[in-house]
Amino acid sequence: EAGVAQSPRYKIIEKRQSVAFWCNPISGHATLYWYQQILGQGPKLLIQFQNNGVVDDSQLPKDRFSAERLKGVDSTLKIQPAKLEDSAVYLCASSLARDRAQFFGPGTRLTVL
Amino acid sequence: QQQVKQSPQSLIVQKGGISIINCAYENTAFDYFPWYQQFPGKGPALLIAIRPDVSEKKEGRFTISFNKSAKQFSLHIMDSQPGDSATYFCAARVGGGADGLTFGKGTHLIIQP
Numbered sequence: 001e002a003g004v005a006q007s008p009r010y011k012i013i014e015k016r017q018s019v020a021f022w023c024n025p026i027s028g029h030a031t032l033y034w035y036q037q038i039l040g041q042g043p044k045l046l047i048q049f050q051n052n053g054v055v056d057d058s059q060l061p062k063d064r065f066s067a068e069r070l071k072g073v074d075s076t077l078k079i080q081p082a083k084l085e086d087s088a089v090y091l092c093a094s095s096l097a098r099d100r101a102q103f104f105g106p107g108t109r110l111t112v113l
Numbered sequence: 114q115q116q117v118k119q120s121p122q123s124l125i126v127q128k129g130g131i132s133i134i135n136c137a138y139e140n141t142a143f144d145y146f147p148w149y150q151q152f153p154g155k156g157p158a159l160l161i162a163i164r165p166d167v168s169e170k171k172e173g174r175f176t177i178s179f180n181k182s183a184k185q186f187s188l189h190i191m192d193s194q195p196g197d198s199a200t201y202f203c204a205a206r207v208g209g210g211a212d213g214l215t216f217g218k219g220t221h222l223i224i225q226p
Contacts, residue, residue, distance in 0.1 A: 004156070033213055042119075042202050042216025043157065056211035091156055098212050101147070104156035 002026065004105030006092050012111045018080035021108045025073065025094030031055075033102060034067055034077050035091040043091055049075060050098065079110075087112045116140050117205050119217025127225050132190040134220045136203035139184065143205040147214070148177065148188045151200045160201075161188070193224045 005024040013019050025032050030051050035043035046065065048055040051072040060067070064083070069075040079086055089107040118137045126132045136146075145164055149157035163170045163177040163186065170177045176189040190197055200221050204214040 031212075035213075040219075042117075042204070042218050043214070044216070045213030048211060048213050056213055058211075093156075099145070099206075099208060101159055101162065102214060103159065104149075106154070106156045 004092055004094055004103055006090075006105040006108055008108055009106065010109050010111075012113065013082055015084055015112050016081040018078065019082055019110060020076050020078045021090050021092075021110075023075045023077070023092030023105060025075075025092070026103060028096065029094035029103075030072070030097055031095045031100070031102075032069055032075050033093040033095075034075070035093065035104075037089040037091055037107070039088070046077070055098075082110075082112045084112050086110060116215050117203060117217045119203050119220060121220060122218070123221040123223075125223045125225060126193050128193065128195060130193050130224075132193045132197065132222055132224070133187060134201050134203070134222070135185065135187045136217050137183075137185045138205050140205070140207065140215075141184070142207045143215075144208040145206040145212075146177070146179065146186050147204050147206075148175075149202045149204060149216075151202065151219075157202060190222075193222075195224045195226050198222060198224045 032049045034046040037043040046060045047057045049069045067077045091107045093102040093104045095102045147162035148160045150160045151157045174191045179186045200219045203217045
């Protein structure tokens with residue numbers, strides 16, 4: 001069974017530029033999560049989708065971050081404009097349903113200069 | 114406010130020894146406690162998980178001990194091997210709709226040959 005796919009794996013941008021990350025969850029997984037992992041810390045939830053609807057985006061900095069999952073499968077996370085403190089690994093995870101185990105992708109490492 | 118406190122921050126264990134990592138939580142609404150293992154450049158991988166109605170769960174060399182009254186849980190790695198060298202994260206989740214994980218800060222484990 002294929003795991004969670006993410007691209008790109010690495011991205012370097014200047015501050016104030018925009019960037020987008022893509023995630024393809026495990027086939028059949030209805031629930032999708034985006035986490036931010038700053039170096040030396042545990043992942044922090046940004047947003048949770050159930051199919052194509054948002055369940056929780058309470059920790060998403062909505063002035064600069066946005067995410068969508070239009071067809072209930074793939075998802076994109078966008079940052080516009082980026083700040084230095086956005087440098088982190090952005091992890092996508094999926095689960096078969098709510099209250100089920102979450103499986104993580106390899107992440108996208110973002111460096112903002 | 115850090116809802117899941119993890120210790121120690123780093124740990125060195127001799128090959129064949131027992132590695133012990135501890136976590137404490139505050140939110141009594143948490144009802145699921147997974148442990149994740151993360152290697153450099155990879156996403157977190159689910160290792161083992163427990164629910165609060167069980168005091169211990171064992172899978173191979175990995176055991177979770179759970180103390181509901183003390184709001185603490187721990188990971189024991191028996192017969193630790195150099196391949197176990199990684200960063201370990203405890204996490205917790207509130208049951209119901211919004212079930213994003215709250216992670217500890219991680220423990221960097223080194224198993225010396």
